[in-house]
Amino acid sequence: MSSASRGLVSTAALLLVLHSANAAAVAAQAAEDTPAPDAAKNAEPRPKESKEQVSFGIDVARIGLWKEAMYRWEKAVELDPGNASARNNLAVAYEQTGEFDQANAEYEKALEIEPDNTYIRQNYELFREAYERKKRTDRRSGSN
Numbered sequence: 001m002s003s004a005s006r007g008l009v010s011t012a013a014l015l016l017v018l019h020s021a022n023a024a025a026v027a028a029q030a031a032e033d034t035p036a037p038d039a040a041k042n043a044e045p046r047p048k049e050s051k052e053q054v055s056f057g058i059d060v061a062r063i064g065l066w067k068e069a070m071y072r073w074e075k076a077v078e079l080d081p082g083n084a085s086a087r088n089n090l091a092v093a094y095e096q097t098g099e100f101d102q103a104n105a106e107y108e109k110a111l112e113i114e115p116d117n118t119y120i121r122q123n124y125e126l127f128r129e130a131y132e133r134k135k136r137t138d139r140r141s142g143s144n
Helices: 003-015 023-033 037-042 047-062 066-079 084-096 100-113 118-141
Strands: none
Touching: 047 066, 047 084, 066 084, 084 100, 084 118, 100 118
């Protein structure tokens, strides 16, 4: 892992928008309320369920389960596409897993939803700075 990538990962780990929740209760509720895939796409936004998924994602991210956290935040976005916190956290998870183009896209969507959100803007600015450094380093070394 290059130093630029390590910088992205450490930045992401430090800047995760944290909320606390009872992970077991959230998991049980999420399992009961998970709609069929097509139903989620055509349904009205479900902000309460989306927030529960965000909280559970944060709990599992804290213990290093980034793929599970990513899954939870993707579900949160499905449940409520206007949840800027879910999109921000999903961007952080994409950073953690090296999916930098996806991280960039999610940060931009989060900022479209909440352009004055200081946490999201700070995360995005730090990400962009490190991401641009990584891209320059990759171009110089001839890798992607």
